[in-house]
Amino acid sequence: MDSSVHPRIRQCAVLEADAVCDHLHVPSDGLSTEQAEKSRAQFGSNAVSSGTADTVGFRLRRALINPFTVILFLLAVISLVTDVVLASNFSRNATTVIIICCMLLLSGTVRFVQELRAKRISDHLSDLTHTEVTVCRDGQWIGLPASALVVGDLVRLSAGDRVPADLRLIQANDLFVSQSIITGESAVLEKTAQALSHLPRDYASYQNTVFQGCSVIGGSGQGIVLAVGQDTISGGTMQAPLWRKNGFDRGANSIAWVLIRFMAVLVPIVFVAVGLTKGDWFAAFLFALSVAVGLTPEMLPMVINACLAKGSAAMEGKQTIVKNINAMQGFGSMDVLCVDKTGTLTGDTVLLEYYLDVLGNESERVLELAYLSSRYATGVENHLDRAILRYGSFPGWDARLGEFQVQHPKLDELPFDYNRRCSSVLVGDEACNLLIVKGSVDEVCRRCSQVVHRGALHPFGADGLNSVHAVVDEMLEDGMKVLAVAYRPVTLQALTANDERDLILLGYLVFFDAPKASAASAIDKLNALHVHSKVLTGDQKSVAVSICRRLGIDTASVLTGEALDQLTDNELPVCVERCTVFAELSPKQKMRIVQVLQDNGHTVGFLGDGMNDLPAITAADVGISVDTAAESVRECADVLLLKKDLNVLEAGILEGRNAFANMTKYIKITASSNFGNIFSIVIASVFLPFFPMTSVQLLLLNLLYDMLCLVLPWDKVDGEACARPLEWSGRTLGRFMRFFGPISSFFDILTFGFLFFWLCPQICGGSFSALSPEAQRQFVSLFQTGWFLESMWTQILILHLLRTQKVPLSRPSRPVMLVTLSGIVLFTALVFTPLGALIGLTALPLRYFAFLTAVVVLYLLLVTVAKTWYLRRYYTLL
Numbered sequence: 001m002d003s004s005v006h007p008r009i010r011q012c013a014v015l016e017a018d019a020v021c022d023h024l025h026v027p028s029d030g031l032s033t034e035q036a037e038k039s040r041a042q043f044g045s046n047a048v049s050s051g052t053a054d055t056v057g058f059r060l061r062r063a064l065i066n067p068f069t070v071i072l073f074l075l076a077v078i079s080l081v082t083d084v085v086l087a088s089n090f091s092r093n094a095t096t097v098i099i100i101c102c103m104l105l106l107s108g109t110v111r112f113v114q115e116l117r118a119k120r121i122s123d124h125l126s127d128l129t130h131t132e133v134t135v136c137r138d139g140q141w142i143g144l145p146a147s148a149l150v151v152g153d154l155v156r157l158s159a160g161d162r163v164p165a166d167l168r169l170i171q172a173n174d175l176f177v178s179q180s181i182i183t184g185e186s187a188v189l190e191k192t193a194q195a196l197s198h199l200p201r202d203y204a205s206y207q208n209t210v211f212q213g214c215s216v217i218g219g220s221g222q223g224i225v226l227a228v229g230q231d232t233i234s235g236g237t238m239q240a241p242l243w244r245k246n247g248f249d250r251g252a253n254s255i256a257w258v259l260i261r262f263m264a265v266l267v268p269i270v271f272v273a274v275g276l277t278k279g280d281w282f283a284a285f286l287f288a289l290s291v292a293v294g295l296t297p298e299m300l301p302m303v304i305n306a307c308l309a310k311g312s313a314a315m316e317g318k319q320t321i322v323k324n325i326n327a328m329q330g331f332g333s334m335d336v337l338c339v340d341k342t343g344t345l346t347g348d349t350v351l352l353e354y355y356l357d358v359l360g361n362e363s364e365r366v367l368e369l370a371y372l373s374s375r376y377a378t379g380v381e382n383h384l385d386r387a388i389l390r391y392g393s394f395p396g397w398d399a400r401l402g403e404f405q406v407q408h409p410k411l412d413e414l415p416f417d418y419n420r421r422c423s424s425v426l427v428g429d430e431a432c433n434l435l436i437v438k439g440s441v442d443e444v445c446r447r448c449s450q451v452v453h454r455g456a457l458h459p460f461g462a463d464g465l466n467s468v469h470a471v472v473d474e475m476l477e478d479g480m481k482v483l484a485v486a487y488r489p490v491t492l493q494a495l496t497a498n499d500e501r502d503l504i505l506l507g508y509l510v511f512f513d514a515p516k517a518s519a520a521s522a523i524d525k526l527n528a529l530h531v532h533s534k535v536l537t538g539d540q541k542s543v544a545v546s547i548c549r550r551l552g553i554d555t556a557s558v559l560t561g562e563a564l565d566q567l568t569d570n571e572l573p574v575c576v577e578r579c580t581v582f583a584e585l586s587p588k589q590k591m592r593i594v595q596v597l598q599d600n601g602h603t604v605g606f607l608g609d610g611m612n613d614l615p616a617i618t619a620a621d622v623g624i625s626v627d628t629a630a631e632s633v634r635e636c637a638d639v640l641l642l643k644k645d646l647n648v649l650e651a652g653i654l655e656g657r658n659a660f661a662n663m664t665k666y667i668k669i670t671a672s673s674n675f676g677n678i679f680s681i682v683i684a685s686v687f688l689p690f691f692p693m694t695s696v697q698l699l700l701l702n703l704l705y706d707m708l709c710l711v712l713p714w715d716k717v718d719g720e721a722c723a724r725p726l727e728w729s730g731r732t733l734g735r736f737m738r739f740f741g742p743i744s745s746f747f748d749i750l751t752f753g754f755l756f757f758w759l760c761p762q763i764c765g766g767s768f769s770a771l772s773p774e775a776q777r778q779f780v781s782l783f784q785t786g787w788f789l790e791s792m793w794t795q796i797l798i799l800h801l802l803r804t805q806k807v808p809l810s811r812p813s814r815p816v817m818l819v820t821l822s823g824i825v826l827f828t829a830l831v832f833t834p835l836g837a838l839i840g841l842t843a844l845p846l847r848y849f850a851f852l853t854a855v856v857v858l859y860l861l862l863v864t865v866a867k868t869w870y871l872r873r874y875y876t877l878l
């Protein structure tokens with residue numbers, strides 16, 4: 001038995017619906033306001049929180065506690081003990097401690113500011129996505145925010161809603177629910193109001209309970225709130241499926257692993273090398289720790305956040321709202337885009353063009369019945385019903401249809417769902433009641449046994465479907481969308497799906513769904529960006545083909561849902577890969593195609609706005625929808641377009657790739673130069689009688705460099721770098737590090753030689769071993785400063801070479817230019833200030849700078865040559 005389910009849910013699951021109301025003392029017309037208040041006091045409110053992740057305290061903690069700060073702190077404590085507490089009065093020196101504390105403060109503040117900004121963005125998003133619920137209070141159905149729900153409330157659900165709390169159903173009409181958000185499983189389940197005979201093992205199988213956060217795909221129902229807030233399965237998070245997208249984490253993990261592998265090899269080597277040569281194992285341990293820190297690009301999360309945040313802000317200016325910031329990455333690496341048809345390839349408004357009898361002559365009766373069917377439909381709002389209802393306001397039709405509606409009150413309905421592909425309503429008529437069914441031509445005809453023409457009934461024989469197609473096919477091939485309308489006089493008062501049989505075919509509704517002029521060029525543009533579009537529609541094959549052909553989309557092989565189901569597991573990946581147009585798909589099949597594409601190694605985007613697109617949107621790496629879509633679709637999408645237009649997407653993709661390219665730049669360049677540094681340290685520690693740089697200097701260098709890198713999100717990206725989808729993984733990181741890292745080590749060693757054998761002996765008046773301890777200290781300080789500066793100069797300047805594929809380089813954006821150059825000047829100046837002296841840096845003579853210039857020039861030249869070679873070999877740099 002599943003213990004995450006609230007006991008109240010378990011108790012009620014085995015009770016009949018009426019017994020549930022009695023058990024909870026809920027009147028049949030809902031709670032009164034006082035009862036609601038009482039329940040709130042007793043069982044708590046439906047607080048919609050987003051978990052611990054959002055409190056300021058949590059973010060403060062995250063900003064202050066991380067490996068970088070922990071090691072700094074450790075160093076500070078050790079320095080406090082050895083330099084201050086244990087030191088004699090004479091040699092007491094607190095500068096190291098103070099400096100480390102300043103560094104702690106600095107990095108903590110930068111992180112915290114970033115974290116706060118991220119929190120503001122997510123708060124803003126949860127504002128955008130607040131939910132309203134239909135609740136029965138004091139005997140009245142009213143709209144309330146989801147947070148106002150209490151245990152015992154009677155709630156109404158309909159297609160498109162998100163479930164606002166954990167509910168026990170007491171009434172369900174073909175209620176289909178997707179639980180993918182809490183179970184990760186995308187199957188669409190039917191829920192009923194019946195009592196369970198026994199308690200299921202896990203919560204996903206509670207047939208009569210719907211859980212907070214799930215979406216209603218079809219049908220309608222009523223339920224009683226059993227658990228709110230923290231008591232719900234999802235723990236009151238109403239989670240937008242933020243954690244579901246793991247493409248981003250996968251990429252980030254693979255990068256982290258590359259770095260960890262490097263560290264696992266290098267850090268022990270440093271430890272042993274330093275320990276053996278210096279004999280001081282404790283110092284060696286500390287130094288190895290700093291090296292470990294030095295190897296991680298610790299500003300990584302911040303640079304990534306800044307890149308993503310900047311990208312999403314830029315997209316907002318381009319009519320695209322990025323709800324899940326991690327999906328930005330998907331935008332950068334997306335190489336297949338699946339789209340639906342209506343609104344994407346065709347215009348925003350579908351028009352009802354003709355209403356025809358079975359032989360194709362205009363028939364007003366068809367429109368009248370269709371009007372009732374649409375008027376009484378409670379499913380998710382859709383293009384077709386909207387087009388039919390528009391007739392209700394046409395002059396000449398408005399009065400007539402209004403009157404017709406009054407004569408035929410609604411008795412019951414079976415809402416439209418994408419598996420039946422038809423919708424039914426039961427209305428009152430003079431003599432007996434009337435069942436009206438409207439839906440896909442094939443599905444409706446399958447349920448017909450008669451046709452009516454000019455008032456006369458004829459049997460709908462075996463060739464009936466052929467005659468129907470003789471009338472309909474021509475219109476389908478012209479790209480018109482066709483629905484069939486059928487009816488049956490009945491004596492029923494309520495409907496079940498079983499009643500949709502022995503119908504009398506009345507006629508057709510023909511909709512005009514014109515291709516959008518801009519769609520063809522948008523698809524070409526996406527192709528130019530190496531994003532291949534595939535059309536996934538539930539509509540009929542001939543309509544889809546006709547529209548795609550007019551838009552220049554390859555229709556050579558078209559796969560229907562039925563054909564898809566017949567493919568073997570071996571054929572499926574190949575066929576899905578090859579086809580560009582898929583028609584007559586069920587929601588599940590749309591999702592299946594997305595998954596097959598993912599298994600084929602693609603990063604898949606899905607653009608759709610219907611409930612039938614929901615499973616696919618959830619499954620896709622980037623789920624894209626429009627702001628006019630049903631609520632649960634909007635909630636599940638990662639990205640919302642303010643305009644359903646493929647052209648909007650093109651801009652988004654470019655922004656995504658930009659953000660992505662800048663992120664990769666930082667990771668690769670920083671990791672490779674850090675790797676080079678560590679490599680040099682290993683060599684230096686073996687040959688030198690002292691540390692080539694103190695731990696504090698190493699950390700400071702690292703911190704300063706990383707702070708400069710915070711400007712990278714504002715860098716320009718070369719056109720070519722964005723021409724293709726970019727891969728987010730550590731696959732090529734190791735290669736890049738191993739290639740460019742040692743080049744910098746080569747120059748480091750050159751510098752070591754210059755400092756150790758020439759410059760320092762010259763200034764101090766002798767080689768290191770021959771000097772007095774006082775002079776030795778000066779020697780070390782000169783040496784360390786010399787390397788500090790060389791390291792910093794090369795590290796910063798190399799950024800300019802490696803940030804672009806162009807040889808030798810392309811112009812960076814002005815902020816990047818400004819920040820890096822002023823960074824170099826400032827940090828060089830630091831050496832000459834008392835502040836520099838505090839961490840053991842000292843002024844260097846002009847001779848050194850002459851050498852430095854020569855080294856830097858040589859280094860840049862060599863890297864240019866190396867870059868050319870690398871590009872010839874691997875084709876891409878970053």
Ligand SMILES: Nc1ncnc2c1ncn2[C@@H]1O[C@H](COP(=O)(O)OP(=O)(O)OP(=O)(O)O)[C@@H](O)[C@H]1O
Binds near residue numbers: 341382384423438612
């Ligand atoms: N409101 C409705 N009432 C009756 N039948 C409908 C309704 N909506 C859709 N259908 C039927 O279901 C079929 C599939 O629906 P639809 O064309 O909307 O699929 P889709 O995949 O959303 O298409 P698109 O790619 O154009 O968005 C339609 O061809 C039509 O026959």
Ligand SMILES: [Mg+2]
Binds near residue numbers: 340342610
């Ligand atoms: Mg649709």
